[in-house]
Amino acid sequence: MTFDEQASSPADREPVSPEMPAADGQPGSRQMGRRGLLTSAAISLTSLAGLAGAHAASAASDPAAEEPDPAASDFDAALWHRQDMLSDLREWIEALPGIETSGYITNINDPEAGSTVLVWHGPSDRIQQQILDEARRRHIPISIQQRKYALAALEGAVERLETIASGTGVFQNFQVSALAAIDIDFDGVTVIGDYIQPPAEGVAAADAALARSLGVETGVAVAIEHGKFENL
Numbered sequence: 001m002t003f004d005e006q007a008s009s010p011a012d013r014e015p016v017s018p019e020m021p022a023a024d025g026q027p028g029s030r031q032m033g034r035r036g037l038l039t040s041a042a043i044s045l046t047s048l049a050g051l052a053g054a055h056a057a058s059a060a061s062d063p064a065a066e067e068p069d070p071a072a073s074d075f076d077a078a079l080w081h082r083q084d085m086l087s088d089l090r091e092w093i094e095a096l097p098g099i100e101t102s103g104y105i106t107n108i109n110d111p112e113a114g115s116t117v118l119v120w121h122g123p124s125d126r127i128q129q130q131i132l133d134e135a136r137r138r139h140i141p142i143s144i145q146q147r148k149y150a151l152a153a154l155e156g157a158v159e160r161l162e163t164i165a166s167g168t169g170v171f172q173n174f175q176v177s178a179l180a181a182i183d184i185d186f187d188g189v190t191v192i193g194d195y196i197q198p199p200a201e202g203v204a205a206a207d208a209a210l211a212r213s214l215g216v217e218t219g220v221a222v223a224i225e226h227g228k229f230e231n232l
Helices: 040-061 070-094 126-137 151-162 203-218
Strands: 104-110 115-121 142-147 174-180 189-195 222-226
Touching (some): 070 104, 070 115, 104 126, 126 142, 151 174, 203 222
Parallel strands (some): 115 142
């Protein structure tokens, strides 16, 4: 499974729930921070935690597994090492002077491959070149995914949608569970939730109409996904 396939479902994102206030008591997308709403580190650590749990469960159920497998241990150590390298690069990028006003949106890490994808808006500039040079200096393969919308536009769209209560306005028949501003597979904002009443025109037609209305409301492309995002 590729990283993109692994991270394409709502559970693999870090959406902001419209019902969850920020630390200062004000609702909004400030919870995103510069890391955005999709952080590959969180996804990677979840994967690694699952891997560690699988090893622990296997050891508990199989007496013969009490002796550690050197090959498995080496694999785990290598995976953690690659994750650390990618996390260190992310921290370096986000501390780079001028990054806040650059085209940087986020970077998507793949610890299994030890590589990263730089998600970028706008033309290449000095800061982008600094990031590419630093990644190569650290022997981390890096590629660029070009995006239409800047991070500020995505954050602004989420902030606008957070002001619209479920069951009102464009959401008159839609219960919003979460909003995701950064998606690996979609250049825009993803709205996650479900219809309050089954739409008479059918779900597909209702989704298309709602996405168009939200696009006009926010100025960015909007995708509709069904489900409920559970805060853990």
